[in-house]
Amino acid sequence: MTLNHKIVSEFSLEDTSFLIVKFSGTLDEKIDLSFVLEQIATKHLIIDTRGLDKINSLGVSAWLDFMDVLNEKQISIYFVHCSYELILQKGIIDNFIPKSSNSFLLSFHLALCCDDCQANKIHEFTALDVKNLPPNSIPEVMCGQCGSFMECDEIESQFYNAFIDLKRSLVLGGLIEPLLAI
Numbered sequence: 001m002t003l004n005h006k007i008v009s010e011f012s013l014e015d016t017s018f019l020i021v022k023f024s025g026t027l028d029e030k031i032d033l034s035f036v037l038e039q040i041a042t043k044h045l046i047i048d049t050r051g052l053d054k055i056n057s058l059g060v061s062a063w064l065d066f067m068d069v070l071n072e073k074q075i076s077i078y079f080v081h082c083s084y085e086l087i088l089q090k091g092i093i094d095n096f097i098p099k100s101s102n103s104f105l106l107s108f109h110l111a112l113c114c115d116d117c118q119a120n121k122i123h124e125f126t127a128l129d130v131k132n133l134p135p136n137s138i139p140e141v142m143c144g145q146c147g148s149f150m151e152c153d154e155i156e157s158q159f160y161n162a163f164i165d166l167k168r169s170l171v172l173g174g175l176i177e178p179l180l181a182i
């Protein structure tokens, strides 16, 4: 399956217009992201990748080029419902979700497992989960089956930066909840 996209019409929030783009399928060399640039009439882009389930190496470089163009055009990017695949990639290339001051990570999915009962699940973490957390800690998720705390399948340090990015997005304040509701 190749990359599918769906432009969801613009919507307005607190006098700001956003363009929402949803991605699903495989991010590969066939990717052509120019349609986003053609349609974007605003400086605010919401990227929802919850359906993106594969990324190959050529897709990685196309994506990084796309991020560069958005950055050059000074478009603010809001990443919502980032898929586990995308966060895995960010664990390898931290800049996969740009570190610029107008790039915001609002939520992402991680695979968690329970050491006690072997339950697995994909859990979505949001910026709201890190709101009241002390520095250097990550939110705890309880196992629905046995009540133990769940662990991340991958090396946790790899994802540590993603939690720092969530925390950085708290500057968006009242915008966070409506953006997460998309």
Ligand SMILES: [Zn+2]
Pocket: 114, 115, 116, 117, 118, 119, 143, 144, 145, 146, 147, 148
């Ligand atoms: Zn358990």
